[in-house]
Amino acid sequence: MKASDAVQVANRPILGTRAMRHTFLVCCAIATLFLSLLPLHRAHASGVFWLPTQQASDSSFDHLNPVLAAYKNHAYVLSVRVNGSTAVTSVFFSTDESGKWTTVLMSPKGPADTYSREFTTLAVDATTGRLYAAWVYRKNADTDALGVWMRDPSGQWSGPTDVATAGSLVGQPSIVAGNGKAYAAFISSTNSGACDDSLSRDGDVQVTAYDGASWSAAQNVTSCVSDSTVAGFSTPRLALDESGHAYLIAAANNDLWYADTSSGTWSDPAQITRGANIPESVGTALLTFYGVAASNGTTYVTYARHTDAPRDDVLLMSSTSGGAWSAASQISPADAQDCPKFGLSIVANAGRIGVSYLRAHTGYCHTSSGVGGDVPFLLTGASGHLAAVGSLEGANADCFASFLAHEGNLFRFVTTCDSPSTIGKGQLSFKSEFLDTVGPIAHLSVRGHASSGIQLHWSAKDPQPGSGVAFFELQRRAGQGAWKTVLKSTTTHALSYPASSGGTRYGFRVRAIDHVANWGAWTPSTPVR
Numbered sequence: 001m002k003a004s005d006a007v008q009v010a011n012r013p014i015l016g017t018r019a020m021r022h023t024f025l026v027c028c029a030i031a032t033l034f035l036s037l038l039p040l041h042r043a044h045a046s047g048v049f050w051l052p053t054q055q056a057s058d059s060s061f062d063h064l065n066p067v068l069a070a071y072k073n074h075a076y077v078l079s080v081r082v083n084g085s086t087a088v089t090s091v092f093f094s095t096d097e098s099g100k101w102t103t104v105l106m107s108p109k110g111p112a113d114t115y116s117r118e119f120t121t122l123a124v125d126a127t128t129g130r131l132y133a134a135w136v137y138r139k140n141a142d143t144d145a146l147g148v149w150m151r152d153p154s155g156q157w158s159g160p161t162d163v164a165t166a167g168s169l170v171g172q173p174s175i176v177a178g179n180g181k182a183y184a185a186f187i188s189s190t191n192s193g194a195c196d197d198s199l200s201r202d203g204d205v206q207v208t209a210y211d212g213a214s215w216s217a218a219q220n221v222t223s224c225v226s227d228s229t230v231a232g233f234s235t236p237r238l239a240l241d242e243s244g245h246a247y248l249i250a251a252a253n254n255d256l257w258y259a260d261t262s263s264g265t266w267s268d269p270a271q272i273t274r275g276a277n278i279p280e281s282v283g284t285a286l287l288t289f290y291g292v293a294a295s296n297g298t299t300y301v302t303y304a305r306h307t308d309a310p311r312d313d314v315l316l317m318s319s320t321s322g323g324a325w326s327a328a329s330q331i332s333p334a335d336a337q338d339c340p341k342f343g344l345s346i347v348a349n350a351g352r353i354g355v356s357y358l359r360a361h362t363g364y365c366h367t368s369s370g371v372g373g374d375v376p377f378l379l380t381g382a383s384g385h386l387a388a389v390g391s392l393e394g395a396n397a398d399c400f401a402s403f404l405a406h407e408g409n410l411f412r413f414v415t416t417c418d419s420p421s422t423i424g425k426g427q428l429s430f431k432s433e434f435l436d437t438v439g440p441i442a443h444l445s446v447r448g449h450a451s452s453g454i455q456l457h458w459s460a461k462d463p464q465p466g467s468g469v470a471f472f473e474l475q476r477r478a479g480q481g482a483w484k485t486v487l488k489s490t491t492t493h494a495l496s497y498p499a500s501s502g503g504t505r506y507g508f509r510v511r512a513i514d515h516v517a518n519w520g521a522w523t524p525s526t527p528v529r
Contacts, residue, residue: 057428070407125177129153144169176240182210185236193223202232293348373398439520440512446525460512467515
């Protein structure tokens with residue numbers, strides 16, 4: 001039998017209103033004309049392939065900034081809706097639990113309608129089946145709150161639980177969960193820390209932990225950073241490994257800082273990039289240019305680098321068991337115009353990683369073709385051996401947000417894109433990996449003719465969902481002799497085999513292999529004289 005899992009998706013930042021989005025894209029000089037998604041070489045991991053794309057949203061309105069979680073072969077997506085021209089947003093929950101995609105209003109208390117804050121964060125604890133959703137919302141005229149909503153295994157949401165409140169909580173939070181615990185990270189300048197001194201920052205990274213019963217008081221993780229040039233931190237990103245250790249990165253001064261709980265408590269943050277030129281805000285507080293993942297003792301960090309040359313690349317670096325960080329290596333395919341890359345997402349499991357990002361087109365890329373669109377890219381494989389996975393099906397899609405999630409070693413991807421048929425409508429598209437463990441079922445027909453020898457015809461079907469038939473292997477034997485290969489790795493479906501005289505009885509058999517290296521069983525023929 002086959003077991004399913006996973007996802008693929010793409011990313012482009014979104015503004016709270018269509019006009020604000022346009023302003024941001026002009027500021028970044030990123031064109032918004034439509035362009036077909038570029039085909040990429042298909043990557044094959046043993047047993048794993050990508051299923052066709054599914055529409056995963058209600059097409060009556062824009063779905064902004066999707067985030068994704070996966071559990072028991074089901075996908076869960078949060079997306080934000082801006083309610084008309086007002087500064088009010090609402091959050092919608094989409095899932096395929098029932099066997100088809102459904103979308104429902106989760107909360108009318110959505111993130112603040114500004115480009116820096118209309119983002120949610122979502123995680124699932126695979127040991128309990130509990131979902132955690134969090135975002136910063138306006139509690140009242142004078143107070144922001146970081147609210148956490150929880151969904152129990154029966155499907156009931158509760159919340160919000162306000163784990164932090166302040167006059168202003170700026171930026172995007174991050175949440176992770178596992179082994180009955182959860183961590184939420186956010187930016188605030190109101191909570192003092194262990195090493196506060198004369199330094200004054202616009203914001204520090206705060207982390208609160210959930211022990212299964214209650215949320216802890218927020219801990220200022222970056223208060224001990226003594227670098228006086230750091231005016232403030234922004235956009236924390238969290239990851240959690242199989243052992244329950246938490247990992248954190250955040251940006252400051254166009255570089256990344258890192259901390260983890262591998263020793264049992266949060267380590268002092270350390271700067272892990274030097275002159276990385278991570279794109280900061282460009283007139284907004286949004287930073288979707290980096291991500292972190294951890295698995296089996298290895299931490300992976302990906303980020304987008306921008307220089308004025310221009311030179312825009314997606315880079316990957318890693319650290320094993322708290323050791324030194326590897327040099328950052330470029331993982332994005334080269335493009336002639338050095339187009340901006342943004343909206344990064346990364347997942348990791350058992351030495352296999354997935355990285356997604358968006359590549360902007362025209363305008364900023366100095367092209368004059370008159371077409372454009374922000375194109376999602378997805379890379380999977382082992383570090384140092386990443387291969388590009390084909391983009392979403394369809395033409396002329398213009399994508400602006402995406403997210404990766406995983407369940408075990410299988411990945412899932414969600415994106416929101418405009419298309420010619422739904423101009424102005426950001427629609428969710430979902431793609432998942434499938435673990436194919438069954439080979440094709442072969443059929444063989446054999447007929448003997450005195451004048452023309454033995455006529456063989458064969459075919460095969462790969463049980464669905466399946467990666468499809470790749471090649472056949474045909475063997476024969478005389479009498480009860482040993483099997484000998486006649487055709488190997490062939491795509492043909494017929495053969496005229498010259499038989500010798502003397503009444504020899506021949507046996508034939510055929511089998512097929514699929515695109516992820518699963519061989520099917522041999523299908524023998526009845527002996528023919």
